[in-house]
Amino acid sequence: MTGAPLPPGAVIGILGGGQLGRMSALAAARLGYACHVYAPDDDSPGMQVAAHRTVAAYEDRDALARFAASVAVVTFEFENVPAAALEALSGLVACRPGLAALATCQDRVAEKAFLGRISVPVAPWRAVETEADLAAAVAALGLPAVLKTTRLGYDGRGQAVLRTPEDLAPAFARLAPKPLVLEAFVPFAAEISAIAARGADGTVAVFDPAENRHAHHILDLSFAPARVPAAVAAAARAHVAAVAEGLDLVGVVALEMFLLPDGTLLGNEIAPRPHNSGHWTMDACAASQFEQHIRAVAGLPLAPATRHHDAVMKNLIGPEGMAAWPRLLAAPGVVPHLYGKAQARAGRKMGHATRLLAPGTLAAAPESDVLAGLL
Numbered sequence: 001m002t003g004a005p006l007p008p009g010a011v012i013g014i015l016g017g018g019q020l021g022r023m024s025a026l027a028a029a030r031l032g033y034a035c036h037v038y039a040p041d042d043d044s045p046g047m048q049v050a051a052h053r054t055v056a057a058y059e060d061r062d063a064l065a066r067f068a069a070s071v072a073v074v075t076f077e078f079e080n081v082p083a084a085a086l087e088a089l090s091g092l093v094a095c096r097p098g099l100a101a102l103a104t105c106q107d108r109v110a111e112k113a114f115l116g117r118i119s120v121p122v123a124p125w126r127a128v129e130t131e132a133d134l135a136a137a138v139a140a141l142g143l144p145a146v147l148k149t150t151r152l153g154y155d156g157r158g159q160a161v162l163r164t165p166e167d168l169a170p171a172f173a174r175l176a177p178k179p180l181v182l183e184a185f186v187p188f189a190a191e192i193s194a195i196a197a198r199g200a201d202g203t204v205a206v207f208d209p210a211e212n213r214h215a216h217h218i219l220d221l222s223f224a225p226a227r228v229p230a231a232v233a234a235a236a237r238a239h240v241a242a243v244a245e246g247l248d249l250v251g252v253v254a255l256e257m258f259l260l261p262d263g264t265l266l267g268n269e270i271a272p273r274p275h276n277s278g279h280w281t282m283d284a285c286a287a288s289q290f291e292q293h294i295r296a297v298a299g300l301p302l303a304p305a306t307r308h309h310d311a312v313m314k315n316l317i318g319p320e321g322m323a324a325w326p327r328l329l330a331a332p333g334v335v336p337h338l339y340g341k342a343q344a345r346a347g348r349k350m351g352h353a354t355r356l357l358a359p360g361t362l363a364a365a366p367e368s369d370v371l372a373g374l375l
């Protein structure tokens, strides 16, 4: 791919078949592009809306080569795609974001070291390879603390809160793969996230930060804009813009942060892709995070990341989430989305619903009012 924008009709390759790829493919279709989804499962949310499909393992070099030959550019929709697959593709076709950005975000130690280099503060942490390392790390950071795998963790999987010295050995034994990382427990006042898009020309557009609430370690609600002082929102935007630039990323990137009671923000996790906490942009902004992602990957100019409504996004998780679907369809001012997953297993993200509110409502109205009709 040269620096020129992809012409209408070009094919964008997406590694991964989940809902983030699905919503990216739908945004791509509106801009006149077709998507080729590559994933190991044939009935995936992304495959259902793709113009072209490859069902193959990420380790299948021949299938990867055929995929590369059929697309103008490759992106990915989840960061646990094996780096070796992106490495194989990188020699054959433009990959946006590239291998270096993916590798940094696949490893919590590399991620924290990167955040340190770009001056985004993080909670105190120590790398842990052995039980002796863990004992030394706990001696340095104190308890409580959070022990996490450095790779392949998501939605709270691969982590344990250590409260007493007796918690150390079982947590070390259970968590895999090694190595691990120990973080000081952060007594946060709120969790917020910000999403930046960065174009092929280096232009950056940042959405308003969102305030996130989790249930059982899975995102439950996002409120946009986050109900934080203007200086905190500005710092969150600056941090995610620094992440996008520091990674030399083309695409979108989300930065999850902890807000401390004194107003300090600590970076927690980077996702070099559209993010669940940005789904509200589909309905509350003229151009969503998915459209920005496709614009960036295709070499188009970014759209302004402006928000025309306040929004509350509710995730629909498992059977309970699906039970709310008929009610959400009928709720005024609520925009419903389903991902086409056949089975509503516990903990599975089935869809989401976004309640749109007049600008300024979130800051002024009681939370029970803004959640009415959504819960």
Ligand code: AMP
Pocket: 123, 146, 153, 154, 155, 156, 157, 183, 184, 185, 186, 187, 188, 191, 214, 217, 256, 268, 269
């Ligand atoms: P993560 O997988 O790092 O995004 O963590 C999932 C969730 O666990 C976060 O959204 C927090 O609610 C909680 N958590 C993670 N790390 C910490 C920490 N160091 N201190 C307190 N809570 C944490």
